[in-house]
Amino acid sequence: MLIAVTTADNAPRYIQLSTGAADTAVIEDGAHTWVIDTCEHGGDLANYLLSRGRSVDTLYITHLHSDHVGGLQQLLEQRVPIREIAIPQAAFEAKDVNWGLAMIEAARSAGIPVRSIAQGDTLAQGRTTMQVLWPPANVYPGQNANQSSLVTHWNIAGLTVLSMGDLGGDYEQYAMRPAQVLKVAHHGSRNSTLPSFIDFVAPQAAILTNSEALAQRAQAVTERLERAGCRVLTTQDTGCITFKVTPQGIMMQPYIAGGFH
Known part of the structure; x- marks a missing residue:
């Protein structure tokens, strides 16, 4: 059950930072601490992690x-502690990713281990579990990077989150799992988050990471989600969006009051 706002500060949580038309999320x-993506300019992410004294598992x-991945440069410059980086092997083999490859090499040069992950890999630490739903290990090289985007399903002390990266509609049927919270794929692209996908996942809340320039593009997906009875939250409207697990239940907290659709 998703209910209103909490002030509990040490609760397990999922935070979607407001970074315009870019993605970064923190799980505590x-x-x-685990982080999904670094957005394009990682200053806000670095400041958040350092202000809370968090090192990234x-x-x-x-x-x-x-x-x-662009924000990784600022995380390195601000010396945010990162124990390892995990990335699909298929991401290295996608087309037009030379700039991103340079970012990963910079992390390696800074002494951060980098490992490959694929469909079926799991995490279990504390009260949190995660499973990689996409991509498989045997994706053909040279594809569009979005089609081999990492999809993960999280259970954070009872809060379930499906994080879709930028995966397109052609492949999302292979990466479905019911979840209370859906991080919508590709900033709400109309070619993703199709009705059959929404029906299967059955999210109570959906997060759209977008900017004013992308808001119109996400209109079709927003309408699909709302027709399914899902509450849609956009970082453009609410700022940072936090879900916390407390004894009273799972609670949502937008940075900007009154920002819920």
């Missing part, structure tokens, strides 16, 4: 487009 559970990079 006790002393554990694993930084998951969904794919090597600049709006998902």
Whole structure:
């Protein structure tokens, strides 16, 4: 059950930072911290992590487009502690990712281990579990990077989150899992988050990461979700969006009050 706002500060949580037309999310559970993508300019992410004294257990990079990995440069410059980076092997073999590859090499040069992950890989630490739903290990090389984007399903002390990266509608049927919260694919592109996908996942809330320039593009997906009874939250309207797990239930907290659709 999703209910209103909490002020509890040490609860397990999922945070979608407001970074315009780019993606970055933080999962916290006790002393554990995981990050999904770094957005394009990582200053806000670095400041958030450093202000809370968090070191990153694993930084998951969904794919090597600049709006998902570009902020890694600032994390390195600000010396955010990162124990390892995990990225699909298929991401290295996609087309037009040379700039993103350079970011990963910079992390390696800074002494951060980089490992490959694929469909079926799992995480279990504290009260959090995660499963990689996409891509498989045997994706053909040379595809569009979005089609090999990392999709993960999280259970954070009872809060379930499906994070879709930028995966397109042609492949989302292979990466479906019911979840309370859906991080919508590709900033709400009309070619993703199709009605059959929404029906299967059955999210209670959906997060759209977009900017004013992309808001119109996301209109079709917003309408599909709302017709299914899903509450749609956009970082453009609400700023940072936080879901926390407390004894009272799972609670949503927008940075800007009154920002819910």
